[in-house]
Amino acid sequence: MSNSLLKLGFALALALGITQVQAETRITYKSAKSASSYYQMGVQIAEAVKAGSNGEMIVTVEESQGSVQNVMEARARGGDYVFTTPPVLVSLAQGGKAMFEGKGDPKFDEIRALFPIPSLTMHFVMSADSGVTDFAGLEGKTILLGKGSFGANEGEKYLKLFGLEGKVNLAEVELSNAVAALKNGQIDGFVTAGSWPAPNVIEAAASTGVNVLSLSDDQIAETKRTKLVIPAGTYSGQEADIVTTSLPVAAFTTTAMDDDTAYALTKTFWEEKAKMGEEAPWWNGVDQGLMANITGKIHPGAVRYYEEAGIPLTDAQK
Structure with missing residues (x-):
């Protein structure tokens, strides 16, 4: 060539x-x-x-x-x-x-x-053994909020809004250890925010059984956040919709x-x-x-x- x-x-x-x-x-x-x-x-x-x-x-x-x-x-x-x-x-x-x-x-x-x-979606996750099915039931329970995250800040805000400040024991455990702490009974529940379905909630629901708390319309209005519904069946054992809040x-x-x-x-x-x-x-x-x-x-x-x-x-x- x-x-x-x-x-x-x-x-x-x-x-x-x-x-x-x-x-x-x-x-x-x-x-x-x-x-x-x-x-x-x-x-x-x-x-x-x-x-x-x-x-x-x-x-x-x-x-x-x-x-x-x-x-x-x-x-x-x-x-x-x-x-x-x-x-x-x-x-x-x-x-x-x-x-x-x-x-x-x-x-x-x-x-x-x-x-x-x-959306960043709030999850208040309680072990089935705790028997907690609403926010009033949180009194006297041990909850993991985590530190510094959106979920931790929102969780703390909601406890104040719903009259639970000082009535809930806050666990000094990293959020990354929440599922393990729930399994061994170290905590009764944890708060997490993220997209749904949330991987840590999926794991907790499948391994120990959980109740993810719903908020009433009045409670949602108090938070000034956006209402979001997680459909029934999203998590193992979840038979009803979860009504919660979100940050779009x-x-x-x-x-x-x-x-x-x-x-x-x-x-x-x-x-x-x-x-x-x-x-x-x-x-x-x-x-x-x-x-x-x-x-x-x-x-x-x-x-x-x-x-x-x-x-x-x-x-x-x-």
Whole structure:
């Protein structure tokens, strides 16, 4: 083969490679600590997006120290940045309130939602042997709340709201040891927050038998959190729905992301969600009903998908 043909072949191969690189959309997805279920969800989304787009969209998952950090980084990131956070934190950032006081930035006003992901769901898990079936029954019992987490803070808040402060023995045990402590009778119950079905609750229900407490409508109103129903049969021995509270979580980006990318990412997420649910049941709790929990604006590219799919949006979301 002549040198000129070799050069031509090399040039064509190079051009083809450049075209493929240019056609590939890269996205950074910042979620949570690597040991958390929300980081695992990020990995599942990355795999689903790659499969659903035939490799045209590549998502790289970044570890995060939490939702506040994710929101803060929106100030400096580009159009490839996607992050997860409760919608309420976006509202606080845009208003310069609470943990964002004195840290306001015009970039926060450019944050836009894409799609909901599993909510942080409160579980008050009591051993069947404890006989506890409602919050009044917690008095005198030994409960593990954990420390520093959303679930621990919420659990402590609920004990105060429901008149149980100082009436419950708080165990000094790490939440990671909750199931073992429940099995050996060291504690009567534990509080955990995460997506449902929660792995530690599944383990506890299967190994020792548990009652997951429900909240009344009045109690839910006191917490000022979002009502969530965990269907009967989710956990072993669970014969009735569990009515509890949740903190909605969603995937966000900014207006720096182009409309076509936001459209494709949102469309692929919803189209692949059923397959994700076959491998990880927490995705089965994500449906169109969670769209109402997105209180801020949705990215125009995502809005285009929702309008095509016939999923209703509020005027405030558009």
